Amino acid sequence: MAHEHKLEIFRGLVKFKSNTQKIWGVLIFLSIVTAIEVALGIVKPEFLTDNYFLGMKLLNWIFIILTLVKAYYIAWDFMHLRDEKTSLRRVIVWTPVFLICYLIFILLFEADYIHNVFTEGFITWDF
Amino acid sequence: MDTTVSTGTEESVWGGGNRPLGASYGKMMMWFFIMSDALTFSGFLVAYGFSRFKFIEQWPIADEVFTHFPFLHGVEAPMYYVAFMTFILIMSSVTMVLAVDAGHKMKQKSVVLYMFLTIIGGAIFVGSQAWEWATFIKGDYGALETKSGRILQFVNAETGKRAALADFAKTLPEERVKHEASEGIWFQSEGYKTSYSLNEVVEGFKATPNILIRTEILNEKGEKTLLDRKESLSTILNAQQVVEGANLIHNEYGHRLFADFFFFITGFHGFHVFSGVVINIIIFFNVILGTYERRGHYEMVEKVGLYWHFVDLVWVFVFTFFYLV
Numbered sequence: 001m002a003h004e005h006k007l008e009i010f011r012g013l014v015k016f017k018s019n020t021q022k023i024w025g026v027l028i029f030l031s032i033v034t035a036i037e038v039a040l041g042i043v044k045p046e047f048l049t050d051n052y053f054l055g056m057k058l059l060n061w062i063f064i065i066l067t068l069v070k071a072y073y074i075a076w077d078f079m080h081l082r083d084e085k086t087s088l089r090r091v092i093v094w095t096p097v098f099l100i101c102y103l104i105f106i107l108l109f110e111a112d113y114i115h116n117v118f119t120e121g122f123i124t125w126d127f
Numbered sequence: 128m129d130t131t132v133s134t135g136t137e138e139s140v141w142g143g144g145n146r147p148l149g150a151s152y153g154k155m156m157m158w159f160f161i162m163s164d165a166l167t168f169s170g171f172l173v174a175y176g177f178s179r180f181k182f183i184e185q186w187p188i189a190d191e192v193f194t195h196f197p198f199l200h201g202v203e204a205p206m207y208y209v210a211f212m213t214f215i216l217i218m219s220s221v222t223m224v225l226a227v228d229a230g231h232k233m234k235q236k237s238v239v240l241y242m243f244l245t246i247i248g249g250a251i252f253v254g255s256q257a258w259e260w261a262t263f264i265k266g267d268y269g270a271l272e273t274k275s276g277r278i279l280q281f282v283n284a285e286t287g288k289r290a291a292l293a294d295f296a297k298t299l300p301e302e303r304v305k306h307e308a309s310e311g312i313w314f315q316s317e318g319y320k321t322s323y324s325l326n327e328v329v330e331g332f333k334a335t336p337n338i339l340i341r342t343e344i345l346n347e348k349g350e351k352t353l354l355d356r357k358e359s360l361s362t363i364l365n366a367q368q369v370v371e372g373a374n375l376i377h378n379e380y381g382h383r384l385f386a387d388f389f390f391f392i393t394g395f396h397g398f399h400v401f402s403g404v405v406i407n408i409i410i411f412f413n414v415i416l417g418t419y420e421r422r423g424h425y426e427m428v429e430k431v432g433l434y435w436h437f438v439d440l441v442w443v444f445v446f447t448f449f450y451l452v
Contacts, residue, residue, distance in 0.1 A: 019228050027221045031214065038210040041190070041451045049349065060452045067447040071440055078224050078436045085149040092158050100169045107173050111180030118181070126344075127275045127365060 006082050009073070026077045033066050157430045161437045164399075168441050171395065172448055175388045185277070185343035187381030188351070189450045195262050209450050212255045213442065216400075219248025220439040227432045230425025235414065238428060242411040245435065249404040256397045263380075263389065266372030268292065269321070270379040271328060273365040278381050280341045281332070282353060292369070295338050296323040296331040321369040332363055343381050389449065396445055399438045406431050 005019045009026065016022035040048070040059060048059040076082045081089050118125055148155060179186050196204040226241035269292035271279040281290040301324055306317045323331075332338055340359035344352045354362060370379040378386035410431050419425045 020225065023221055023224045023228065027217065030217050034210065034213055034217070037447075037451060038206050041206050063447050063451045067443055070443050074220065074436055074440050074443065078220050078439070079433055080224075080227075085147075088148040088150055088155075088158070091148065092162060096162055096165050096169070099166060100173075103169060103173050104176070107177045108180055111177040114181045115183055119184075125275060126277055127273065 005080075009077065022077065026073050030070055030073060033070050037063060037066055151426065153426065153430055154433070157433050161433060164437065165441075168392075168395070168444070171388075171392050172444060175392060175448065178384045178388065182382055182384070184345050185382055186345070187343075187378075187385045188345075188349075192263070192380045192385075193259070193450065194267075197258060206450060208255070208259070209446060212252055212259075213446050215248055215252050215255070216439050216442050219245045219252070220436050222248065223432045223435045227425070227429045230419070230428040233420070233425070235417065235420050238414050238419075238425060239411070242407060242414060242428070246404055246407050246411060249400055249407065249435075253397060253400050253404065256393065256400070259393070260390075263386075264372050264374065266370075266379050268379070269323075269369065269371045271325070271363070271366035272368050272370045272377060274367050276383060278343050278370065278379065279362065279366060280351070280379075282339050282341045284337045284339050284356075289341075290338055292323050292328055292371070295335040296328045297334065299324075299327050299330065301326065319371075319374070321371050323369055325366060325369050328369055329363055329366065333360070392445060392449065396438070396441055399441065403431075403435050403438050407435065 005022070007016045007019065007022050008014065009016075009022065009029075014025065016025055040062065044059065048062065049057050051058045053061055075093075081092070150158070190205040193209060194203050194205045196202065196208045222241045222244040226238050226245060229237035229241060268280065268289050270281070273279065281292070281295070282288065283290045283294070303324070306315070308314075308316065336356065338359075339356060340354045340362050342352045342354065342362070346352050368377075370377045372379060373386040373389075375383075375387055375390065377383060380386070410427055413419065414425075414428065419427060
């Protein structure tokens, strides 16, 4: 087996000397991101909870984006997708991404519809 | 790759010598399993999103549910323990990559050490998960449930903090008839026993003027609605039973689906971590016995590594959608 490792992260902004160093570097990055998430979750700055984008609080958007960032680095560096062939990477990443986006779209719209039925209908659900 | 049968036609495109994805059979099957498992987990998480969007105004606030930290009794510590668990899992992921890396360099002793640390990390995580479940099941303050299944919680009007049932419930000289299968409907059992009866809580509430009721409904600020004393006195008459802690049917923290999804999703994830630890232990002993040293490569460590990182990856999403968002 060939074991060449690509030792750059952030599109070549940070370069590591060895694979071991890269692993620790990614750990530090992931820990910082988690720390930011937890800090935001506890502080909950008002300008992030009061402003909405596409029907969701800015704070929640930040959480979801940071989660995807973390997922990217776990898959790319810990599961070494970065070192795999492009074709394998695409098969593994885009198939679930497509299916999951579809699932999210269809179920959340349906849920929102049911929510409207609950609130606008003539039956009380709170007694 | 070592098992490829030579037929002498590998050079031609259709001869079978092509390796378009450049991965061995075992590794590829592990990736396919991970993909299907990822879809299972997203099914669960999206189902959670579905129920949450359906009951968006009365969903419990995770910050108020998970406020405990081991050995710090009575201290409000929202999120800290889950953050700690996340860190443990990422840490064990790191030791796993280091094991894979050492395997590539054929360093048996380092692989043993790093695999051992990974197993310890996984065990700490599963233990923490169990503690989190126990705390959740045991409950915090106690609440009342109305006929429609809505939860009524109590707040001390002076301090603005949550009030436990024990703070105001009266102890009345009541006799309780135990429901036994021989004396009632044979298929109905009693369920769990609460420390106060509904009557004791209601009487205690009427006698303590500084206790208010908090409903499940979220106001514009995203906080639970607090009723004034007059509304509280009329609302408490809707109560049907006392709820302490959470199970699959009743949940003192709010909507019962929240507890159902909590048990189901974190339980399914915890089961993955548990099986990951078991698989890691098997591979750990194989490494000690020198199986992979004789085989000439440590690809097996890499494959369990993929599974282990996947478990970490799932937790990152569970953490976000259950505890943060």
